[in-house]
Structure formats: structure tokens, C-alpha cells
Amino acid sequence: MSTRYEVPLPQVELSGFDITLSEEEQGVQQTMHRFARDVMRPLGQEIDRLPAEQAYLPGSPFWEYHAEMQKLGFGPEAMEGLEPAAAARLEGIVIEELGWGDAGLTVSTGAGGLPMTMARASGQQELIDLCEGKLGCWCATQPDRGSDGLILYPEERHPGSKGNKGNLHATFTPDEIIINGQTSAWVSNGAVAQVALVDIVADYGDGFYDEHGNTFGTNIIVPLDIKGVSRGKPLEKLGKRALPQGEVYFDNVRVPKRFAIATRDDYELKHAYAWAHAGTAMSHISAGLARAAFELALAYVHERKQGGTLLANHQLTQYRLGGLGIKVESIRAMARHVALYTKCSPRPHPYFTASGKTFCTNELMDVVNESLQLFGGAGLTREYPIEKMMRDARAMQIEDGENNILQMHYGHLLSRLHQQEGWGRA
Ligand SMILES: Cc1cc2nc3c(=O)[nH]c(=O)nc-3n(C[C@H](O)[C@H](O)[C@H](O)COP(=O)(O)OP(=O)(O)OC[C@H]3O[C@@H](n4cnc5c(N)ncnc54)[C@H](O)[C@@H]3O)c2cc1C
Structure with a gap:
């Protein structure tokens, strides 16, 4: 008589197939x-x-x-x-x-x-x-300056056009900075924040543009309880409703020059470096949200019966679960890869970071969509949290840069590497 040994199940952690966790x-x-x-x-x-x-x-x-x-x-x-x-x-x-x-x-x-x-x-x-102890926000986009704020190289603009100076500007005087204008309604925490990192176009005394039509920029830390700052109403929106968003208005707001942490000569580099680092978070959030949606679907197919048995027992469902599991693992792998490169590279680049954000949030959207589909009609109701996850995920394809634009920037970067450094030539 022969004994048949069953292959043991693989080791998994909370997050999945994550064997190297200390x-x-x-x-x-x-x-x-x-x-x-x-x-x-x-x-x-x-x-x-x-x-x-x-x-x-x-x-x-x-x-x-x-x-x-x-x-x-x-x-x-x-x-x-x-x-x-x-x-x-x-x-x-x-x-x-x-x-x-x-x-x-x-x-x-x-x-x-x-x-x-x-x-x-x-x-x-x-x-x-x-x-210290204050809730912050990042004031970068404005009503007329959305994706345009993410352009790093002049040749990415339409030929002959200048940089977009938007609706919020800093004017540098000998001892202070005067800020005027408004942000977009999309500033995360904008409606309630107590301090801001303001990332805008600046005039250092000779206008907003250099001789090539590029704008000058600045990063300034601005307390939001000072004279001249006011807010819009918190935004009503489809997804990420737990995140307050809204306009911040600046009417002749004056801060000392020392509140500027990036100015004319170092703005571009500091802006790119900060974006490269901060931009990795969206990819990790995608891994978490995708896993959450997948887990809900996994539980549901073990409760719901159709076709004479649990959904989970149908081969079609197993195939669909497999597809979801592959995506969840690949989102995490990409998120960690981009974060590792960004933290360890001597020259990280925000367009590479953005490629991770694009991949992870697009795959996330597929995962949440297919997870909801596994719920059938029940997925559309408020009885299950999957409908909220769907709305939250949708916002992420636009947040921190609209995904088509980010993918275009990444393609531009690859092309530049090829042209300027011979990268990718046999
Ligand atoms: C949840 C969430 C959180 C956010 N948080 C913040 C925040 O904390 N701070 C902040 O400042 N902003 C924030 N934003 C704003 C966000 O960065 C912008 O929404 C995003 O950069 C896109 O800008 P836009 O909405 O103005 O779209 P637009 O730039 O107007 O784009 C509209 C459409 O036009 C296309 N398009 C744009 N440019 C081009 C081009 N050159 N060629 C071809 N097509 C083009 C885009 O692909 C898009 O489909 C947030 C947004 C969301 C949704």
C-alpha cells in the first residue's frame, strides 16, 4: 500500500507571500x-x-x-x-x-x-x-495649474509655450515673501490644515520666467493661522471622502524670507527630490487597498452560494481569485521596488517614482473593480465596504498626478536616458 503525502501549504504572512520579513x-x-x-x-x-x-x-x-x-x-x-x-x-x-x-x-x-x-x-x-503638533498640507495645484505643475523639462511643453504660472504666486522682497492667489480645491487637508508646504511659482525681482520661458519656483513653510489666509468649503466628492480637501486662499500673506526652504537656484532639484521620495507612498497605499478589496472578495466567495455550491468551489471563481492574487502581489513588489530604488539611489528621479504610482494605482483599480464584480449586485450596496474602496481607488488614478500624464513623463525619461546616456543601446 503506498502513502500519499499532501503537499503542505506555503508560508504566508498577513500581507501575503512575504517570506523575508524580520x-x-x-x-x-x-x-x-x-x-x-x-x-x-x-x-x-x-x-x-x-x-x-x-x-x-x-x-x-x-x-x-x-x-x-x-x-x-x-x-x-x-x-x-x-x-x-x-x-x-x-x-x-x-x-x-x-x-x-x-x-x-x-x-x-x-x-x-x-x-x-x-x-x-x-x-x-x-x-x-x-x-510641531500641527496638521499640514501641500499647496501645489491651482485652478489653472494641474498637470502642468508636474512638468520638469521644457521640451515636454507645447512648442513655443511658456511654463504655466498658475493662480498662486510668491513675490520675494529684500526681507519678506508676499503670497497672493489661491490653490485648487484638491489640496489634501486644505480645508482644515494648520500649516502648509507651499510649492509655487515665484518672482525674485525680475519676473516669473527665465530666458527660456521656464518659471522660477519656491517651497515655503507657511503657518495657516496668519493674516490673509482663508479657506474654501470642504469639497463634496466621489471618493476618499475621509480626506478633507479644499481651497486655501492667500491675500497678501507675508512671511519672513527664512521660511523659504527652496528658492531660485535650488528649487528644481529640491522639488524633484521631494517628489521622488513623497511619491512612493501612493504605491504602498495601493498595495494595502488592493489587498483589502481582495480579502473582502475572498471572504464573500466563501459565503455566497450559486450554481449549487459556494462560489469559491467553481473553477471560474478560482481562476478569477488567482488573477486578483497575482495583481495584489505585483502591486506590492512594484511599490517596494520603486521605494527601494528611490531611497538607495544616488540620483532618484520623480518620473521613475511616478511610473510606480501609475502601475500600482491602475492595477489597484482593476483589483477593486474585479473584487466588486465577485460580489455581484451586493457589491454596489452600502452593506459591504467594497463600494467605498472602489470610490477611494478611483481617486488615486488622478491624485498625485493623473496617470496618463505620469506615464508620459516616464516615457520621456526613458527616451532622454537613451538619447543622452546611450542607455538601452546594444
Ligand atoms: C484625492 C486627491 C488628492 C490630491 N491632493 C493634492 C494635494 O495635496 N495638493 C495639491 O496641490 N493637489 C492635490 N491634488 C490635485 C492633483 O494633483 C491634480 O488633480 C492632478 O495633478 C491633475 O490635475 P487636474 O485635476 O487639474 O487635471 P488636468 O491637469 O486639468 O488634466 C485633465 C485631463 O487632461 C489631460 N492632460 C493634462 N495635461 C495634458 C497634456 N499636456 N497633454 C495631454 N493631455 C493632458 C490629463 O491627462 C487629464 O485626463 C489631489 C487630487 C486628488 C484627486
Whole structure:
């Protein structure tokens, strides 16, 4: 008589086929996951159902989330002292779990910490103090300056056209900076933030343009409780409703020149470097949200019977689950790859970072869409969180750069590497 041994199941972690996680990484992952499951997801769902004008008022679930997040004590300082590769991994693990909990709240935390990250990078204690304990935002896009703010090379513009100076400008005087205009309604945390990283076009005394029609830029840390700052109403929108968005208006807002952390000569490089680093977060959030949607579908097909048995028992369902699983793993692999390159390369580039964001958010959209499809009609109802995930994922194909534009920039970069460095020539 022969004995037949069953092949044992492979080892899997919370996040999937993640064999190289250290004990410490697993510990962080578990902690963040519990927070995402017990705090973030329920609060995110609550905020999602409120009208925008109520959702972010003092005492609302939005502020409860931030208070709980602060108690968790996992700020940028947690990464300090780590080797770049280890920091990239840990950051990915943390952001993936937060994205699993709620993609909008994760962005609120990420954008919320951006002024502080940049203040710390500047090394100026006054700016660090100014950002301490405050929720931040990143004021970059404006009503007339959306995708145009993401162009790095002049040849990417229509021939003969100049850079787009948009609707929000800084004018540098001998001792201060005067800011006038408005942001777009899309500024994450814009409706409620207490401090801003303002990333705009600047006039240093000889106009907004250089001799080639390129705009000059600046990055400034601006406290938002000063004279001349006002806000629009929180935006009503389809997805990421847990993330407050809205215009910030600047009417002759004056700040000392030392609040500028990037000016005429170093703006382009600092802007590109900051975008390359901050842009990796969207890919990790995609990994978390895709996994969350997939898990819901996986559970549902083990409950719902059609065709005489559980959906999970049909070969067609197994094929579809396989397709989803492949995508979830590939989103994570891409997210970690781009983050590792960006943290470890001597010359990271935002167009490469953006290629990861494009891939991960496009694949995410496919995953959430197909997961919802596995629910049939039930997926469209509010009884299941999958419909919210679908709306949240949709926003991510536009957020942080519209995906077609980002893919075009990446193609431009590949072409430049080929032309200028001979890369890709046999
Ligand atoms: C959830 C979310 C969060 C956001 N957070 C922030 C934030 O924190 N701070 C901030 O400043 N902004 C933020 N944004 C704004 C975001 O960066 C912009 O929405 C994005 O860059 C696209 O700009 P736009 O919406 O003006 O679209 P547009 O640039 O007007 O694009 C509209 C369409 O035109 C196409 N298009 C644009 N340019 C070209 C071209 N050259 N050639 C061919 N086609 C073109 C695009 O592909 C797109 O399909 C956020 C947006 C979202 C959705």
C-alpha cells in the first residue's frame, strides 16, 4: 500500500507571500494592522457617510482618527537611524497597513506630515517648531495649474509655450515673501490644515520666467493661522471622502524670507527630490487597498452560494481569485521596488517614482473593480465596504498626478536616458 503525502501549504504572512520579513518588521506590521482594522477602517467608514461640511468639524471622527494616530507614535522619527534599504522596507510595511485601513486617512496623515518632513530636512529649528503638533498640507495645484505643475523639462511643453504660472504666486522682497492667489480645491487637508508646504511659482525681482520661458519656483513653510489666509468649503466628492480637501486662499500673506526652504537656484532639484521620495507612498497605499478589496472578495466567495455550491468551489471563481492574487502581489513588489530604488539611489528621479504610482494605482483599480464584480449586485450596496474602496481607488488614478500624464513623463525619461546616456543601446 503506498502513502500519499499532501503537499503542505506555503508560508504566508498577513500581507501575503512575504517570506523575508524580520521579527521586528512583523511586529510593526501587526501593530499597524490592528490600528488599521480597529480604528481606521471604522472611522473612515463613518466619515465617508457624513456630508463634507460636518465631516471634519472639531470633535468629528476625522479628528478622533488623528488623535489616535498620534497616540500610536509612529512619526518620521521612527525611521531615523535606519539604513536606507531598511527604512524603505519599513515605510512600505507601515503605509501598506494604513492603506488597508483607509486610503483617504492615510493620505491625510502623509500630507499632514509633509511640512514637518521638509522643515526637518532644512535643519531650521524655527521651522520645525512651527510645524510641531500641527496638521499640514501641500499647496501645489491651482485652478489653472494641474498637470502642468508636474512638468520638469521644457521640451515636454507645447512648442513655443511658456511654463504655466498658475493662480498662486510668491513675490520675494529684500526681507519678506508676499503670497497672493489661491490653490485648487484638491489640496489634501486644505480645508482644515494648520500649516502648509507651499510649492509655487515665484518672482525674485525680475519676473516669473527665465530666458527660456521656464518659471522660477519656491517651497515655503507657511503657518495657516496668519493674516490673509482663508479657506474654501470642504469639497463634496466621489471618493476618499475621509480626506478633507479644499481651497486655501492667500491675500497678501507675508512671511519672513527664512521660511523659504527652496528658492531660485535650488528649487528644481529640491522639488524633484521631494517628489521622488513623497511619491512612493501612493504605491504602498495601493498595495494595502488592493489587498483589502481582495480579502473582502475572498471572504464573500466563501459565503455566497450559486450554481449549487459556494462560489469559491467553481473553477471560474478560482481562476478569477488567482488573477486578483497575482495583481495584489505585483502591486506590492512594484511599490517596494520603486521605494527601494528611490531611497538607495544616488540620483532618484520623480518620473521613475511616478511610473510606480501609475502601475500600482491602475492595477489597484482593476483589483477593486474585479473584487466588486465577485460580489455581484451586493457589491454596489452600502452593506459591504467594497463600494467605498472602489470610490477611494478611483481617486488615486488622478491624485498625485493623473496617470496618463505620469506615464508620459516616464516615457520621456526613458527616451532622454537613451538619447543622452546611450542607455538601452546594444
Ligand atoms: C484625492 C486627491 C488628492 C490630491 N491632493 C493634492 C494635494 O495635496 N495638493 C495639491 O496641490 N493637489 C492635490 N491634488 C490635485 C492633483 O494633483 C491634480 O488633480 C492632478 O495633478 C491633475 O490635475 P487636474 O485635476 O487639474 O487635471 P488636468 O491637469 O486639468 O488634466 C485633465 C485631463 O487632461 C489631460 N492632460 C493634462 N495635461 C495634458 C497634456 N499636456 N497633454 C495631454 N493631455 C493632458 C490629463 O491627462 C487629464 O485626463 C489631489 C487630487 C486628488 C484627486
